[in-house]
Amino acid sequence: MAQIAAQSAVRTSDHTAAVTRAVPAAASRRPDSATKRLRPSQVPLYNRLTEAGQSTLDGGLPPGGAPGPVPGPAQSPAAPAPAAPAAPVGGVPGEMRRVNVQPVLFKDSPADPAPTGVSWAQRFLATQDTWSKLGVFFQAAGAVQIVDASLKAAGGTRDERDKVRASWNGTGVGIFMVDNDVADAGGGGTVGGGTANAKIALSDRGASDTLMAHEMGHVLGLGHPPGGADPDTIMEPSGTNNDPNPTRNTIGNYHRITWPAPTGSTIIYPDP
Numbered sequence: 001m002a003q004i005a006a007q008s009a010v011r012t013s014d015h016t017a018a019v020t021r022a023v024p025a026a027a028s029r030r031p032d033s034a035t036k037r038l039r040p041s042q043v044p045l046y047n048r049l050t051e052a053g054q055s056t057l058d059g060g061l062p063p064g065g066a067p068g069p070v071p072g073p074a075q076s077p078a079a080p081a082p083a084a085p086a087a088p089v090g091g092v093p094g095e096m097r098r099v100n101v102q103p104v105l106f107k108d109s110p111a112d113p114a115p116t117g118v119s120w121a122q123r124f125l126a127t128q129d130t131w132s133k134l135g136v137f138f139q140a141a142g143a144v145q146i147v148d149a150s151l152k153a154a155g156g157t158r159d160e161r162d163k164v165r166a167s168w169n170g171t172g173v174g175i176f177m178v179d180n181d182v183a184d185a186g187g188g189g190t191v192g193g194g195t196a197n198a199k200i201a202l203s204d205r206g207a208s209d210t211l212m213a214h215e216m217g218h219v220l221g222l223g224h225p226p227g228g229a230d231p232d233t234i235m236e237p238s239g240t241n242n243d244p245n246p247t248r249n250t251i252g253n254y255h256r257i258t259w260p261a262p263t264g265s266t267i268i269y270p271d272p
């Protein structure tokens with residue numbers, strides 16, 4: 001628990017640093033469609049920091065930073081604020097959704113020096129970046145740690161994954177990280193997709209940063225292409241916990257989200 005909390009703290013400051021660096025570049029890059037691919041991974045970052053963040057998103061200004069146009073002489077202090085600028089290039093109005101997730105990690109003994117969860121930070125970050133394009137924002141609770149050597153190594157069969165996913169029940173989408181390749185399910189298996197009872201059994205191994213983001217698409221109610229999602233998007237299976245899925249996420253995928261219900265409006269940034 002303490003270790004996870006410490007990791008979270010580090011991660012938070014990493015984000016802050018990254019955002020501080022990224023925002024001016026993002027602002028200047030915005031009109032340039034040639035470099036647009038870089039923007040989605042950055043815009044959602046400060047969108048997260050500002051929650052709804054409409055003004056930051058719409059204005060494209062560094063948070064609290066760049067001075068706006070100098071008010072003209074006709075603008076008195078009582079004048080209404082300038083109208084909100086149009087949505088930035090690539091952004092369109094959309095609905096916002098919030099998903100609470102619960103990391104569930106495993107130890108083989110109370111003193112286990114290597115609990116699962118080593119891939120959590122990078123995979124959760126990719127989940128946030130991939131789905132914030134479509135207005136979905138995630139809040140992770142503090143990790144639950146379960147001491148059970150058998151469950152820690154489990155996940156190679158559907159039966160094992162069911163046992164893993166049964167080891168915790170509570171509020172939020174359980175993401176159970178096991179020290180197993182979960183090979184027969186391509187690295188992860190989700191049940192209850194499209195409902196508040198969704199649970200993900202996820203390999204904590206392998207080099208794919210997009211594994212969790214893909215499974216989260218199932219949680220949101222999407223399937224695989226061609227019928228359940230757009231092709232060449234995050235929902236394209238990679239087949240293993242080692243090979244990344246495409247990070248593309250489209251308006252077609254947005255319209256396939258069935259859960260949770262929207263909680264407000266935001267600007268979304270679907271990929272072409």
Ligand SMILES: [Zn+2]
Nearest residue numbers: 214218224237
């Ligand atoms: Zn899948």
